[in-house]
Amino acid sequence: MDADQIFNIANSLAFFSWIPLLIAPFNARIRNVLLGSTVTLLSLTYALLFFQTFDAGAMESFSTLDGLMSLFSSKEAVLIGWIHYLAFDLLTGIFIAKNGEKHELNPWIVRPIFLFTFMAGPLGFLLYVIYKTAATRKYSFE
Numbered sequence: 001m002d003a004d005q006i007f008n009i010a011n012s013l014a015f016f017s018w019i020p021l022l023i024a025p026f027n028a029r030i031r032n033v034l035l036g037s038t039v040t041l042l043s044l045t046y047a048l049l050f051f052q053t054f055d056a057g058a059m060e061s062f063s064t065l066d067g068l069m070s071l072f073s074s075k076e077a078v079l080i081g082w083i084h085y086l087a088f089d090l091l092t093g094i095f096i097a098k099n100g101e102k103h104e105l106n107p108w109i110v111r112p113i114f115l116f117t118f119m120a121g122p123l124g125f126l127l128y129v130i131y132k133t134a135a136t137r138k139y140s141f142e
Contacts, residue, residue, distance in 0.1 A: 003075040007082065010045060013038055014086040018118050021093055025110050026101035031094050039094070042087035049080045089121035096128045103136050 001009075017038040020030045053076050062068060072078055093114050100110045109131060117124025133139045 003079045006045065006049070007079055010042060010079075010083050010086055013041065014090055017090060018093065018114065021090075021097060022111055022114055025097040025107050025114070028098075028101075031097055034090065034094055039087055039091050042083055042090070046080060046083045046087060049076065049083070053077065053080065085121065089117055089124075092121050092125050093117045096125070099132065099141070100128070103132060105132060105135055109135075 017034050020027075021034060024030050053074075062071070072081060096110060096113060096117060100107070110128070113124055113127045113131065115124075116127055129139075
């Protein structure tokens with residue numbers, strides 16, 4: 001399978017995995033299925049691609065922005081980075097759902113936060129932290 005095919009499959013898998021999370025964010029079974037299937041499959045794909053293209057000499061490139069840019073000069077490297085985003089954004093969404101249920105937050109407010117998490121993971125997480133802190137009047141992550 002080439003990089004473009006993997007990209008299309010990973011994108012579709014991630015996109016369609018957000019739908020049940022949006023529909024039923026406080027359903028533990030859905031969250032567990034997504035963790036056990038989509039997040040695991042994206043992580044496995046990431047690991048396989050990472051180890052196929054790993055170059056120990058490139059490790060020093062992580063210490064500068066120019067070096068990091070050079071690492072992302074191939075389709076495969078960008079694909080690995082993108083799958084990293086897809087997996088961790090979904091993982092963050094699952095955390096938000098689980099934590100939101102635990103703190104009895106309003107799922108109708110959590111749902112739009114998922115859209116930000118899907119498109120810009122850290123921004124979605126920040127919005128969730130702000131909402132949860134305001135709703136519970138405490139800043140904690142138990």
